[in-house]
C-alpha cells in the first residue's frame with residue numbers, strides 16, 4: 212500500500228493492541244492514564260478510549276461566565292486521589308500528570324474552577340503524586356508532566372521526584388507552561404542487556 216495515502220485509525224489500532232494481543236491479566240486497562248484530568252481540555256478527543264481518566268472531583272459548573280461559553284464538565288472514570296491511585300503497579304504504558312500549579316487563585320476564579328489550587332502541604336502532595344504515577348507506569352513506559360511556573364518554578368517541582376526527566380518543551384503565554392517527558396527504567400531489560408542475553 213502507498214504509505215502516502217494510507218489512513219490510520221489510531222483509536223482502533225490502539226484498541227486492538229490492548230484488547231487483542233495482551234494476556235488477560237493486563238487487558239482490564241487501556242494503555243494511558245490521565246492522573247488528574249479536570250475538564251480534559253488538552254485532549255484532542257475528550258472521550259479517547261485509549262485512556263483512563265482520574266480526578267478527585269466530579270462536577271459541572273459555568274467556570275467561564277462570558278456569554279456563549281460552555282460549562283466546565285469534570286467527569287472522571289475514577290474519582291480518586293493521585294496520591295493513592297486505585298490501580299496495580301506497572302499497569303500503564305503512558306501517564307500524563309497535570310496537577311494544579313497555582314496557590315493564589317481566588318475561590319470563585321475561573322483559574323480555580325478549571326485548574327484547581329495548591330493548598331496545605333502541596334509539595335508533599337506532588338511528591339506522592341509523582342511516586343504514584345511512576346508506580347502505576349510500566350517499566351519502559353513514559354510519563355509527561357505539565358507545569359506552568361506562575362507561582363513555583365518547574366525546577367523546584369522536578370526536585371520532588373528522584374526520576375530524571377528526558378527533555379522538555381515550553382509553550383503557552385510567555386512560554387511559562389512546560390511539558391516534560393520521563394521514562395520509567397526497565398531494570399529487567401537493563402539486567403538482560405548487561406548479561407548479554
Ligand SMILES: C[S@@+](CC[C@H](N)C(=O)[O-])C[C@H]1O[C@@H](n2cnc3c(N)ncnc32)[C@H](O)[C@@H]1O
Nearest residue numbers: 247248249250251252253267292293309326327
Ligand atoms: C491543571 S488541572 C488539569 C487540567 C486538565 N489536564 C485539562 O486538560 O483540562 C488539575 C486537576 O487536578 C485535580 N486534582 C487536584 N488535586 C488532585 C489530587 N490530589 N488527586 C486527583 N486530582 C487532583 C483538580 O481537580 C484539577 O481538575
